[in-house]
Amino acid sequence: METKVIPVLRIFDLAKAIEFYIDWLGFTIEWEHRFDDNAPIYMQVSRGGITLHLSEHHGDASPGAKVYIETGGVRELHKELTDKKYKYNRPGLEEAFYGAWEVMVHDPFGNRLLFSEKKPS
Template identity: 65%
Template sequence: MEASKVIPILRIFDETKAREFYIGWLGFQIDWEHRYSDDAPLYMQISRGGVTLHLSEHHSDSTPGAKIFIECTGVRDFHQELNEKHYKYNRPGLEQEPWNAISVTVVDPFMNRLAFNERL
């Protein structure tokens, strides 16, 4: 087997808070959105710099409290970008990891954690 891409599905409960966090603060873009009807739960794809996530209001798609480990570059710049936005609900630190990496971990409003890691 050979996979071409892995796309995590994260459970969300509030569309406004999800957009504020993922689009407004983290800087992801919305690739597409889907609802079965106007009053149905939202399912959408977002992306930034090679990272693709699915966000779902559907109760059976995922469990809140997931953690995603994202290998990337530019973590120092990303850390600075986030803290310069002064998002009042999250001020992540820049951590030195024991596996010769630096990381920035953020927690979304639904208790999902995204750990952005850069090997040194």
């Protein structure tokens, strides 16, 4: 059986979510769902092997979540993000005590994404 975990993150403003997740972080919208034109949005975004669900629905998730993403290319991601000069977020590149490169970003809704890449031994 294949297992996949997809975090659901609470958002409050679709335009800000697109600016952050699509325009700055480089995710792609895979699909969007609304029950009607005046309903909150629920959407799936992805980048590489990372998939997230973003929801405006009040009962889906609480703001302030932290998602740990173990991936490769964290130093390159850091350069890509800082080169975009996004005025609301300038993440650092940290070397974790457990032998990994890390980049932490904070979305406009209080959620945090921690991208982590184990350093070669």
